[in-house]
Amino acid sequence: MLVDLHSHTIFSDGRSTHAEMVEAAIAKGIGIYGIADHLCFHDNPWTTRLDQFEEMRSTFANLKANTTSAKILFGMEVDYVRGCENRVLRLKEENHWDYIIGSVHYIGDWNIDSNAADWEGKDVDATYTKYLELLEEMVDTKLYNIVAHLDLPKKYGHFTDIDFTDRYRAIGEKILANNMAFEMNTAGRIKICNEFYPRRDIVELYHQLGVDVTLGSDAHHRNNVGQFFDEAVALLKEVGYSRICYFEEGQKRYLPL
Numbered sequence: 633m634l635v636d637l638h639s640h641t642i643f644s645d646g647r648s649t650h651a652e653m654v655e656a657a658i659a660k661g662i663g664i665y666g667i668a669d670h671l672c673f674h675d676n677p678w679t680t681r682l683d684q685f686e687e688m689r690s691t692f693a694n695l696k697a698n699t700t701s702a703k704i705l706f707g708m709e710v711d712y713v714r715g716c717e718n719r720v721l722r723l724k725e726e727n728h729w730d731y732i733i734g735s736v737h738y739i740g741d742w743n744i745d746s747n748a749a750d751w752e753g754k755d756v757d758a759t760y761t762k763y764l765e766l767l768e769e770m771v772d773t774k775l776y777n778i779v780a781h782l783d784l785p786k787k788y789g790h791f792t793d794i795d796f797t798d799r800y801r802a803i804g805e806k807i808l809a810n811n812m813a814f815e816m817n818t819a820g821r822i823k824i825c826n827e828f829y830p831r832r833d834i835v836e837l838y839h840q841l842g843v844d845v846t847l848g849s850d851a852h853h854r855n856n857v858g859q860f861f862d863e864a865v866a867l868l869k870e871v872g873y874s875r876i877c878y879f880e881e882g883q884k885r886y887l888p889l
């Protein structure tokens with residue numbers, strides 16, 4: 633059975649409804665399917681608005697009660713920005729999310745993954761450094777369950793020559809200590825970088841450290857649910873993973889790969 637914990641709907645920047653996404657997941661044999669729309673603390677067109685949460689809660693209540701072919705999980709992809717902790721905590725209590733995917737999409741006021749042209753004139757190495765610093769701060773809050781797209785700055789093909797292994801190890805050790813997981817996010821395969829987030833050597837490092845992994849397609853349309861999962865599962869097995877995890881009501885559970 634497959635797990636996909638990372639999808640978006642029309643509540644944020646996806647183009648399909650919850651029902652359409654669930655139908656696509658079931659058709660692809662995904663037995664545990666979590667939708668995690670964006671919640672961002674910057675005002676932008678891709679965040680779920682606070683006035684949509686009531687409708688979102690009832691949408692999930694209906695889906696959970698009426699879907700028999702898959703387990704449906706209510707997740708949220710929540711941006712980390714400095715000082716957001718109390719707001720995250722309050723929304724978590726209000727919404728009873730099964731899990732929170734923690735993301736960094738902003739460095740200061742710059743949304744690094746919404747427009748390739750915005751990278752013009754930017755210092756790539758400094759961007760990676762800052763990105764990882766924020767990611768580590770996010771893990772330190774202990775508010776999140778899953779760390780999203782560990783090497784997102786590569787999205788538009790910007791790679792760094794700096795060896796960040798020690799930084800990734802430090803983050804991995806904290807993910808482990810905080811009983812979190814990282815995701816194999818397959819959406820990078822349809823971006824300019826054309827590889828999964830994170831790249832293979834980070835997956836190998838995290839396997840050595842004993843960090844749990846989960847799977848997410850980061851689908852923004854029903855056609856992309858479970859995209860490249862055969863390839864991702866093969867890679868995880870090659871690296872040595874024999875199980876993947878998911879979170880239900882905040883509790884970590886495992887499935888054999």
Ligand SMILES: [Zn+2]
Pocket residue numbers: 709735737780781
């Ligand atoms: Zn994201």
Ligand SMILES: [Zn+2]
Pocket residue numbers: 638640709850
């Ligand atoms: Zn996402």
